[in-house]
Amino acid sequence: MKTVSMKEARDHFGELALRVEQGETVVVTRDGKPVLDIVPHGQPAGIDLEAGRAYLRARGISDPVPYIADDFDDPLPEDFLVRPAQ
Known part of the structure; x- marks a missing residue:
């Protein structure tokens, strides 16, 4: 990490930009x-789905959600909803 004064940054901005393009951080004082x-x-933020797939493949997981019941999103039975809390 390079540290430069405000004047140095103004006078050598092009050189500093090249260093930053190579991954260095410059602190201006x-x-x-x-x-x-x-x-x-920086790269745009968000979910890297390909990285997630690679993670699962590396661990031998071909299908992260192997089964979803056909009635998964059906309404709950009424007696379940009115059952007293335990």
Whole structure:
């Protein structure tokens, strides 16, 4: 991690940008105190479904949900709903 002053960052921005593109983080300071970080642009956030599939494959899991009953989403019987709490 490289640390530069605000003036150095302004004068050598192109050079710093190249370093950041290579994965380095640059800390910019003012009066010796960190003000901001210049970091590589991040990937969009979200779920990586392919990584999940690879994880399951690596553990020999071909189907994470092997069975769902046909009546899974049917309403519950009335006597179940009115049963007193235990």
